[in-house]
Amino acid sequence: MTPDDRVYAYSAVLMGSPILLKLFEHNETLASNVFRLIKLQENKLTVNRQQSEVMSVNHAAGDHAVAVSKPVFDLISRAKAVSVLENSSFNFTIGxxxxxxxxxFSGNSVPAATDLQALLKITDPHDVILDEGSQSVFLHKAGMEIxxxxxxxxYIADVVRDFLREQRVAQALINLGGNVQTLGAGAEGAWAIGLKKPFSEPESLxxxxxxxxxxxxxxxxxERYFELNGQRYHHILDPKTGYPLDNELLSVTIISDDSIxxxxxxxxxYGMGVEKSLRYLQNFPHIEAVFVTKDQQIIFSSQRQFTFTPLDPDYHITG
Ligand code: ADP
Ligand code: MG
Ligand code: MG
Incomplete structure (x- = not known):
């Protein structure tokens, strides 16, 4: 339980991440139903185990198409649509x-440049063939992995929100390892979501x-990185080079209706950087971003759907 005695917090570790659910009632059954739902979704989508719907597609790469369930087909279609945008730094065939x-994960090392070149050849999202009629997915080249x-x-955060809504829950928060979705307001009027201070104690904001x-x-x-010879290698890769994306950014936060x-x-x-992103978002008024840069600036694209409380004098709000 949190200090606020109206809020009940439930936690679990799923998808390799700490999961937190906040409710305004003591309801173990509801909490375990939420965690079961997350597990069910993870079991369909994971690539960290041998068996899942996505893994059955990956196992058949270069060989045959595999039919998947409607939600998984729709999710893959959405992922492909974003991946094939011109110069997209999002690529779901980066597996x-x-x-x-x-x-x-354990055992990380810096791959040889020639290895990366070879692997880049099997990371073209255009090589994912989707067939709407049979709801099937075919990875055209052997070795490809979604x-x-x-x-x-x-996606899963939205599934949880929809489930809670169906259960007539008016106020709740689900945090899937940094992916927060909220229903209604929090205890003090709005939900307060901490923006972590990079490379510091988990509690510093x-x-x-x-x-x-x-x-x-x-x-x-x-969030996830390893260091070798004074170089830091983090987990968002540049689909063009195969190396971690490197620019002026420490983090990007998006405020939107849907967590997907x-x-x-x-x-x-992330890959666009601040300047391009700010221009890009002018066409998407319902998507708002908070950028934190390596030179300790905080930049908002716009601020219609949230308020921000600064807590660290080392970081300056710009723009
Ligand atoms: P987070 O893990 O912080 O939520 P992302 O939502 O950006 O970050 O997801 C990162 C994960 O997505 C990586 O762990 C990897 O599995 C995969 N990935 C890495 N680089 C890319 C990329 N350029 N496009 C799509 N997926 C990526
Ligand atoms: Mg993510
Ligand atoms: Mg992401």
Whole structure:
């Protein structure tokens, strides 16, 4: 239980991440139903085990098409649509590179440049053939692997929100390892979502994002990484080079209605950098971003759906 005695917090570890559910009632049954739902979704989408719907597609790469369930087909279609955008830094066929780097898992090393070149040849999202009629997915080249790691948590956060709504829950928060989705408001009027201070204690915050009925998703280079010879290698890869994306950014946070959008746009905007992202988002008024840069600036694309409480004098709000 949290200090606020109206809020009940339930936690679990799923998808390799700490999961937190906040409710305004003591309801173990509801909490375990939520965790079961997350597990069910993970079992369909994971690539960290031998068996899942996505793995059955991967196992058949270069050989045959595999029919999947409607929600998985729709999710893969969405992931492909974003991946084939011109110059997209989101690429859901990045699986072979992710596996090679093993970032966030034990045994990671820096791959040889020639290895990366070879693997880049089997990471073209156009080589994923989708057939709407049979709801099947075919990976055209042997060795190809779908990896939904940059979209799955957002998708699942929305599934949980929809489930809670069906259960007539008016106020709740689900945090899937940095992917937050909220229903209604929190105890003090809005939900307060901490924006972590990079490379610091988990409790240190740059500030707090206050939202009602919104999703808040953060992707940062300080979340999963390893260091070798003074170089830091984090877990968002540049689909063009095969190396971790490197620019002025420490993190990107997206505030939106749907968490799937938050998850997609964090990865997409990461590669664009601040300037391009700000221009890009002018066409998407329902998607708002908070950028944190290596030179300790906080930049908002716009601020219609949230308020921000700064907490660290080292970081300056710009723009
Ligand atoms: P987070 O893990 O912080 O939620 P993302 O949502 O960006 O970050 O997802 C990162 C995961 O997505 C990686 O762990 C990997 O599995 C996969 N991935 C890495 N680089 C890319 C990329 N350029 N496009 C799509 N997926 C990626
Ligand atoms: Mg994510
Ligand atoms: Mg993402």
């Amino acid at each position: 072979p590179l992710v596996k090679r780097w093993k970032i966030g 990896d939904l790691g940059a979209i799955a948590k957002g 740059i500030g707090v994002i206050n939202v009602t009925n919104k999703s808040v998703v953060t992707s940062g280079i300080y 959008d938050g998850d997609i746009y964090t990865t997409l905007l």
